Amino acid sequence: MSGGWVDSDRRSELPPNWYTELRPFVLQRDEYRCRWREAGRVCGHHANQVDHITPGDDHRPENLQALCRHHHAVKSSREGNAARWRETARRPPERHPGLIRP
Template sequence: MSGGWAGSDRRTELPPDWPVIRADVLDRDGHRCRWREHGTVCGKHATEVDHIRPGNDHRPENLQALCREHHAIKSSREGNAARWAVRRQRPAERHPGLI
């Protein structure tokens, strides 16, 4: 594995027919990046399929074609948000007998 898959077990969570789903999404989106920012769609050649809402919802309406650059940006933002969510959790209170 290389790139975004390095050190990830995410691939094991994909359905057995993922190659077919992936090809269908890329075809549906015309192999064009659907990343939208400031009202503009990227439109570069897309080689990757992204889950719009993270998780295991592999329905076509939750999938979009993205170029490698924008998929990396989106994945990085999601990973950072998840790490910050954990950090923002209130720490466990110390037992009064240990204070």
């Protein structure tokens, strides 16, 4: 298995009722349809995953949405890339090797 939950402790951060109450509630509420919105359109494909609208630990149903596998991967990838860029932006610029003087 690659990516996703491998080497992640994210699952332990989910509330105890995630699988028994929250996840099923959101999927039913959203009628098992992907709520991904882009260019003013909703995807609408079959959704089998639940994701946070605003990243973090806000597990309230109003911050959760049903997503299809494809759009969940797209959203997670964008969030991961944004986090990596934020980390890179904090690093001081490296000096060019040709400009280093003894």
